[in-house]
Each structure stands twice: as C-alpha cells, then as structure tokens.
Amino acid sequence: MTFNKLLTRRALFGEGALGLGGAALAALLGEEALAAPAKAGARRPASGPQQPKILHYAPKAKRVIYLLQNGAPSHVDLYDYKPKLREMMGQEIPPSVQGGQRLSTMTAGQKSRPLLPNITEFRQYGQSGAWVNSFMPHIASVADDLCFVKSMHTDAINHAPAITFVLSGAEQPGRPSMGAWLSYGLGSETKELPAFVVMTSRDKEASCGQIFYDYYWGSGFLPTRYQGVKFRGSGDPVLYLSNPSGMSREVRRGLLDDLAKLNGLKLREHGDPEIATRIAQYEMAYRMQTSVPELTDVSKEPKHILDLYGPDVQRPGSFAYNCLLARRLSERGVRFVQLMHAGWDQHRNLSTQLKIQCQDTDQPSAALIKDLKQRGMLDDTLVIWGGEFGRTVFVQGDIKDTKNWGRDHHPRCFSIWMAGGGIKPGVTYGETDDYAYNVAKDPVSVHDFQATILHLLGIDHTKLTYKFQGRNFRLTDVHGEVVKGILA
Numbered sequence: 001m002t003f004n005k006l007l008t009r010r011a012l013f014g015e016g017a018l019g020l021g022g023a024a025l026a027a028l029l030g031e032e033a034l035a036a037p038a039k040a041g042a043r044r045p046a047s048g049p050q051q052p053k054i055l056h057y058a059p060k061a062k063r064v065i066y067l068l069q070n071g072a073p074s075h076v077d078l079y080d081y082k083p084k085l086r087e088m089m090g091q092e093i094p095p096s097v098q099g100g101q102r103l104s105t106m107t108a109g110q111k112s113r114p115l116l117p118n119i120t121e122f123r124q125y126g127q128s129g130a131w132v133n134s135f136m137p138h139i140a141s142v143a144d145d146l147c148f149v150k151s152m153h154t155d156a157i158n159h160a161p162a163i164t165f166v167l168s169g170a171e172q173p174g175r176p177s178m179g180a181w182l183s184y185g186l187g188s189e190t191k192e193l194p195a196f197v198v199m200t201s202r203d204k205e206a207s208c209g210q211i212f213y214d215y216y217w218g219s220g221f222l223p224t225r226y227q228g229v230k231f232r233g234s235g236d237p238v239l240y241l242s243n244p245s246g247m248s249r250e251v252r253r254g255l256l257d258d259l260a261k262l263n264g265l266k267l268r269e270h271g272d273p274e275i276a277t278r279i280a281q282y283e284m285a286y287r288m289q290t291s292v293p294e295l296t297d298v299s300k301e302p303k304h305i306l307d308l309y310g311p312d313v314q315r316p317g318s319f320a321y322n323c324l325l326a327r328r329l330s331e332r333g334v335r336f337v338q339l340m341h342a343g344w345d346q347h348r349n350l351s352t353q354l355k356i357q358c359q360d361t362d363q364p365s366a367a368l369i370k371d372l373k374q375r376g377m378l379d380d381t382l383v384i385w386g387g388e389f390g391r392t393v394f395v396q397g398d399i400k401d402t403k404n405w406g407r408d409h410h411p412r413c414f415s416i417w418m419a420g421g422g423i424k425p426g427v428t429y430g431e432t433d434d435y436a437y438n439v440a441k442d443p444v445s446v447h448d449f450q451a452t453i454l455h456l457l458g459i460d461h462t463k464l465t466y467k468f469q470g471r472n473f474r475l476t477d478v479h480g481e482v483v484k485g486i487l488a
Helices: 009-016 018-029 137-141 159-168 178-186 249-270 273-296 303-309 319-331 350-374 446-456
Strands: 063-070 122-125 130-133 146-153 196-202 229-231 336-342 381-386 414-419 427-429 439-441 466-468 471-473
Touching: 063 159, 063 178, 063 319, 063 350, 122 137, 130 137, 137 350, 146 439, 146 446, 159 446, 178 196, 178 336, 178 446, 196 319, 249 273, 273 319, 303 319, 303 350, 319 336, 319 350, 350 381, 381 446
Parallel strands: 063 336, 063 381, 146 427, 196 229, 196 336
Antiparallel strands: 122 130, 146 414, 381 414, 466 471
C-alpha cells in the first residue's frame, strides 16, 4: 500500500500525542471522560468523587480554610505581648536589635525610629493562658482551640511578593498556588463544586489599596483545571453561571454535549491537556448552576448560627458572609477555601483603623471555629488565620502625632494562628525578642509553614512535584521542614 500523504513535523508531533491526549483526558475526567453524552435534558449519572492521587501517610485534615489577612496585621498589637515596650515608649530602637535590616522605602529615610508599644490592652485567656488583645474578645473566647505561632518570618518586604510567597512558595508570579497544588495532589471530594474556591472582602472604609491579583489563586504551570474558582460578592456568585436569556437548561445540556464532542475531537487531534480542562470545566459549570444558588442562600441557616457570625453575615461579600460560606463549602466537600480580607495595611491610621478591622473580622473568625467544632468538623478541617508579614515595633511618622500613628512592613517576625486538622490546641509556639522584632526561639519559615500544611493533609512536601521545563517543581521549592512542635 502506498501513502501519498506528506507528514509534516507538526503533524508528526500532533499524531504522536494521541496516546498522551487520551491518557490526559482519562486522568483528568475519570469516569466522565468515558461516558456517552447524555440526551438533551437528561441528567447525567453522578460519578463518585475523585479519589486522592497522592497520600504518603494517613491525613489528619481533609480540607483547609485559609483566612488570609491581606495587608499584614500588627503582631505587636494583636498577639505578641511585650510588656517592657511600655517602659521604652519613645526611645530609639537599638541598632543591635535592628541589625541593619532592610526597610521599605516608607521608613528607610526616616531619621528617627522611636518605639511604639501595643496600642491595645492584653489579657491571658483560657486554660492555655494565651495572650490576646482587647480588640478581639471573640478570638480570645476560643483561645484553647488555637495554636498561636509567634515566630513566623519571611523573605519578602512588600505585599504582593509576600502574599505570592506565602501562597505559592515563590515571590514571583507564575507558580501554582497552594490550593491548586492540593487540588492537583488530592483531587476533589465533590462533583458538584470546585475543589478550590476563593472569596475576597475588604474593610468598609477602603482604607488601603491592596489588590487581589488573580495569580493569588492561579494554577501556574499546572493544568488550569486546578486553579481557584472565585465566588463574587455581588451579582452571580460565579461569572456566567446563569444561562443567557431564552436558553433553557435542556438546551444548555444539549449544547454542552455537542461542544464536548467537538472538543473531544480536538483533544484526540492535538493531545493538549488544556482541552480536557475545558471539557471538565464546562461540566462543572453546568452542575454549579444547581449547587451554587442553594449554597449561597444563607437565609435558611438557623437564627442562632446567623447570630454567631455577627450582624454583617447576611451582606454578600462581607468577611462574615464569606466565613459562613466557607463552612457551607467545606460541608459540601470543597478541599481548599481561601478567604482574603484586605485592610490591615495601617501605615498612617493604626490608631483608628486597627480597631475597626478587628471588629469586622474577630467575631466571624471565632464563629467559624465554634461552628465547625459543634458540627464535629474541626477535627479534620485545618483553619489558618494570618497575614503575609508583621509590622514594625517603631512608629512610622512622628510619635507625637497620635492620630497618624502607623507601622511599616516587617518580615523578620509575625504571628498567625491555626486550629483543628491535627494541630495541637491551646499552645503557643515560638518566641520573639523583647522588642517583637526578631525571632528568638523556634523560627518558622514560610516553607516550613507550607510543609506542615501538606503534612497534615497526608502529603510529604518533598514528593508532591510537577515537572515543568525540565525541572521537578514543588510548593516548598527546595526548602521546608515540618513543624512537629505544633502537631497534635
């Protein structure tokens, strides 16, 4: 038999990838990749949730809720109590403490750097005796459920690189975010909702200019199937979730079936995993048309639950509303919920905005812990609260100008808390020096923090990798040790 077809280089590689394309589609879509298209209007049979791809040991946590406080909350005023600072108010920070640290451009040229002690009052709470500030009475009420880590430190000194570092293990955009890594490694517990959901909120006063960049929940070089799905605070919770005017659900079903056939042909022709992602995401969007409206309707929650989260809970887009939604998402099998709340960047308004910010976030954060606990979900849900770095113990600006007190960025130490999901409750880990300026005991790097999260989910952080451009990448880069001292 004679073939007259000229095989170009492009055609050779395209046809040679057929096996890869089929394997990619089967791996990404599971049972749905092999199912025959349903008839228009018919409901497709529900397949079971995708089983974890990578488990190196028995997990303590099944899911994560990350309450990321954009703008860097002041550890000096919230959790890291240093009583000696009150005696030293107004004195210059000693050069031996500052140690030639690189400062941001906002204070690098400041001639005087006088110490400003905590502007809040501190008390000890619970059997653990945890020190918590007076602006957060609700978090203080759950102190025995929390593990305070006071020795976090980071390499970045500006917001976007620092947040990117916390979420992706690198300061430069382009790496997969933590939620994307977990979606890739663990799969999903539900077919009705994404494995990774993101919600954002900000202070009502819009006091700072923090921007929520899409790459904070991006999939980087992983297939885009694993990127976070953003739920909005107004309009449709998810963009383009509603059918266009005049299109019924039955017509939509038929359209998707036909589109899946066309995309399947392209997949077999080119072997591009992103085509498989597109097929899967169309199907997810169709299922979300039913699941999301029910999910986001919090009006059916009992009054005592709504009261628990505070007066802002029924305002879509608020931090309180998002916290309640995080619990509802977790109940329904969402693997990673990332809440991002901006407003902590208090360079010139510490004396006024800190209290407002605490009032907005304190009750909902504590309510989430209480709500999960009373439902028996806290044991296997890891909750994290924290920012991207800390704030300076010296004042930004003139210490005599009390109305405009502020604190600059401070990467050398900051505080977070964690709860549930295999974390030891009622403990404080790590210490800073008497100035809350340097880590003095048990330092925890960003990569250590990430390694510990993966460990609690049953993953060895050194083995969750993805090959890209000839190199095996991982969330923790080439660093990170599990912080065993906080494990239950």
